[in-house]
Amino acid sequence: xxxxxFIDGEWTGSSGTSAIDTIxxxxxxxxxxxxxxxxxxxxxxIAAARAALSNPAWADLLPVQRAGLLFKLASLVDEHHEELxxxxxxxxxxxxxxxxxxxxxxxxxxxxxYAGWVTKMQGSxxxxxxxxxxxxxxxxxxxxxxxxxxxxxxxxxxxxKLAPAxxxxxxxxxxxxxxxxxxxxxxxxxxxEAGFPAGVVNIVTxxxxxxxxxxxxxxxxxVSYTGSTAVGKLITMASAExxxxxxxxxxxxKAPSIIARDADxxxxxxxxxxxxxxxxxxxxxxxxxxxVERSREQEFVEKVVGGLAQVPIGPGADESNVLxxxxxxxxxxxxxxxxxTGAADGAELVAGxxxxxxxxxxxEPTVFTGVKDSAAIMHxxxxxxxxxxxxxxxxxxxxxxINRANDTPYGLAATVWTRDIATSQRxxxxxxxxxxxxxxxxxxxxxxxxxxxxxxGWGREMGPWALDAYTELKSxxxxxxx
Ligand code: NAD
Numbered sequence: 001x002x003x004x005x006f007i008d009g010e011w012t013g014s015s016g017t018s019a020i021d022t023i024x025x026x027x028x029x030x031x032x033x034x035x036x037x038x039x040x041x042x043x044x045x046i047a048a049a050r051a052a053l054s055n056p057a058w059a060d061l062l063p064v065q066r067a068g069l070l071f072k073l074a075s076l077v078d079e080h081h082e083e084l085x086x087x088x089x090x091x092x093x094x095x096x097x098x099x100x101x102x103x104x105x106x107x108x109x110x111x112x113x114y115a116g117w118v119t120k121m122q123g124s125x126x127x128x129x130x131x132x133x134x135x136x137x138x139x140x141x142x143x144x145x146x147x148x149x150x151x152x153x154x155x156x157x158x159x160x161k162l163a164p165a166x167x168x169x170x171x172x173x174x175x176x177x178x179x180x181x182x183x184x185x186x187x188x189x190x191x192x193e194a195g196f197p198a199g200v201v202n203i204v205t206x207x208x209x210x211x212x213x214x215x216x217x218x219x220x221x222x223v224s225y226t227g228s229t230a231v232g233k234l235i236t237m238a239s240a241e242x243x244x245x246x247x248x249x250x251x252x253x254k255a256p257s258i259i260a261r262d263a264d265x266x267x268x269x270x271x272x273x274x275x276x277x278x279x280x281x282x283x284x285x286x287x288x289x290x291x292v293e294r295s296r297e298q299e300f301v302e303k304v305v306g307g308l309a310q311v312p313i314g315p316g317a318d319e320s321n322v323l324x325x326x327x328x329x330x331x332x333x334x335x336x337x338x339x340x341t342g343a344a345d346g347a348e349l350v351a352g353x354x355x356x357x358x359x360x361x362x363x364e365p366t367v368f369t370g371v372k373d374s375a376a377i378m379h380x381x382x383x384x385x386x387x388x389x390x391x392x393x394x395x396x397x398x399x400x401x402i403n404r405a406n407d408t409p410y411g412l413a414a415t416v417w418t419r420d421i422a423t424s425q426r427x428x429x430x431x432x433x434x435x436x437x438x439x440x441x442x443x444x445x446x447x448x449x450x451x452x453x454x455x456x457g458w459g460r461e462m463g464p465w466a467l468d469a470y471t472e473l474k475s476x477x478x479x480x481x482x
Contacts, residue, residue, distance in 0.1 A: 023179075037206045130479070140169075145470065364385075
């Protein structure tokens, strides 16, 4: 494994001197030390990406050849499936089953899906009202793309960006999270093995200061960023203050889960435990606010608490564990701080509530009931296995409930548990979120759009919508009259 930077087709050390330890969250032990890129390294990576855009070895590839490189990359991910899954679990902490089924399988599927798009992207001919004039559109690559990723699903989220960027003929500079860089570095090695020409895929490691260099760089055309809303705002300012680079922002979430009076409670309990604790709740779409119809609240809470007590917790590498550690000591402190506000804000703690006394960064699955709408745990993103439950009354065509569910700056995802079609439609239409799931956990799919309303972001990833993010639409006019 190369703990170096990959610039213009070469693995190289940083010209700077600082480095960051990447840590196994199940033990707290250092796995590896990764360099912090210097400004010179960032400039060199961007220059390489710029040059590669006009290198005929990349720019002149036929669509079928560009697709071939992506199909090769997907096959290499398949070939290294177990190795990548073990590495993700070691660096991120996620249970190995999640690494295999969600992270690595999801990465390969995403790359293959966009490989398929390369030969199917079309323009249009447009009925302009000029005589003897042809107007048609072309999709052209945006140019140099900075891909900045978070630590919760490092490999899979990188492919959400990398696959459509390459499918549309762009070049990229990747900046993975400083907390979990290892699978991104390995994927870049596989890109080189697949045969992408030098400069098409570059990676610089380091903390937010390296991300900031990219977002402020005048020669970056598009930043595709997934991470917190606070940093998303800084990136927006960086773009505005420099070259007004295009932005795709996938930001934080605070997804409500609504359990209606007629819900299949056992299905809702199973789905909500999964939706709230998948990857230890470190999922942007994780359910954290539970609005339960008052007559079902007690049954729901008892069953959820009983179910959580059965969830095996421990290092992700052990196949029997379903809940792994939180990603870092810093993040554990953040979860502890917010959980402490729960009781202070008047909620009742009915399960968990504290760190597990063992090596690594484990936190008990935690349930609060009687949570007020004004409580911090109802508003702030916790990103841990913490459930805040409140009751609602099924009156007034659900308007009050919809207002309460929408009472957040975020709008990424929501879920509804009901057997009633009218309830599901009223809620799905009324909730301001980029994705509403009915009777199922919040798992995205590459064929459906993914992105947020409000402070959860700008733009959409996945499906044909990601192709829009990585292309400029050019209108060509041709007058053929005399
Ligand atoms: P983060 O904002 O701390 O960091 C994300 C990335 O941004 C990292 O690579 C970091 O180094 C970089 N960064 C930090 N400061 C920067 C700056 N000033 N300029 C440019 N880059 C900078 O987020 P995180 O803690 O790694 O991830 C968790 C967050 O990500 C949560 O808020 C979660 O909701 C969000 N997330 C959203 C989605 C989605 O699809 N909407 C998916 C996953 C995670």
